[in-house]
Amino acid sequence: MSAVQLTVLGMTCDGxxxxxxxxxxxxxxxxxxDVMRDLKQVAIHYDSDSTDRAAIEAAIGDAGFEVAHG
Structure with a gap:
């Protein structure tokens, strides 16, 4: 199991x-x-044999949000 924590832009409410x-x-x-709206972060635990960071970031984009880089 792998984990990544990302900063996500565009989360404005609990919904x-x-x-x-x-x-x-x-x-x-x-x-x-584990989505932490107040911190604008999400901690994700995933199987690195089934998915990767690029796919996770794409899923976040598909949901209407943006991953902060840098």
Missing amino acids: CASRLKRVLEARGGIHHA
Whole structure:
């Protein structure tokens, strides 16, 4: 099991955080997503044999949010 913590832009309410968690946990290979709206972060535990960071970032984008880089 691997883990990554990302800063996510665009989460403005609890509904946003719930939607992001739901979208991420529906993706294959992601076991758990802990969304911390107040910190604008998400901690994701995933199977690196099934998914990778690029796919996780794409899923976040598909949910309507942006991953902060830098």
